[in-house]
Amino acid sequence: MAANSQFATAVHVLTILAKNSEERVKSDYIAGSVNTNPVVIRRLLSSLQEANLVESQVGVAGGTFLAKRPKDIRLSEIYKAVSCGEVFALHPNKPDENCPVGKNIAAILCALQKEIDKTVEEKLNQYTLRDLIEKIEEN
Amino acid sequence: MAANSQFATAVHVLTILAKNSEERVKSDYIAGSVNTNPVVIRRLLSSLQEANLVESQVGVAGGTFLAKRPKDIRLSEIYKAVSCGEVFALHPNKPDENCPVGKNIAAILCALQKEIDKTVEEKLNQYTLRDLIEKIEEN
DNA sequence: TTAACTGTATCAATAACTGTTACAAAATAA
């Protein structure tokens, strides 16, 4: 399977929108910069719209623009909008209840999973879209 | 695709080995507790062996045992032994070099990826296998 | 009324993961 690159693409897309805040940006233009198909972009924008990060207009002269200022968009919001939010997966099958380890390990791992996921979210919460844009402009 | 559950399974397997430290544990027995096929377990043990976390003996009366004490096995070691180590993936295609955003975004995202991965690793480094076993025994 | 967009359904291609069978190689015990 191709690895899930939606977060990386979403950051790219939102950066383009931020840099073109006076206009409605078309999915065709974004797809050119990301080097993919416009439908891939529209699909991603759909998720970002659900998370209230962007707004779109259909029809002639349509396109998408940011729903908030870059300084008010935290990377954790972007991550939550497009990811499953789990760094590692739990057991695919239920462990054996008759084994003392199998009986108790699932709960421990579930708690650990939540803790790791929270750690990632907190780290991503430390940065805004504006922080990333500033780094790009330093070049 | 099935989600990668190797880290969760590896913790389960190592816990079983820790609880049976006087003997060589067979893949068949472990598979019973994990509720999967013995080959899945042997494949995983192969990775753990490469990381020097376990040792195996082939032949009659063969099996696997821990290569270190539980207090000396950090969860970060387990994670590194079985995972790709990347919380999110970068662009599948190279962004457009002619776009000012496309030209610079990859480097920024790569740095961010490394930072997030490091955050996870540091968090997992705070716990040892013994810490998890103690939690199981609290039940 | 036409043209240019978005939104979304659908499908193919790819790739990763689990689970399974099969069998070679090794080690022990008889």
Next chain:
DNA sequence: TTATTTTGTAACAGTTATTGATACAGTTAA
């Protein structure tokens, strides 16, 4: 020496997530 038990690993099927592509309905502005 031989039979048995076990690991190690190759190979393959089934499943599922993801990307990318085509197609087209619906909407809006000119």
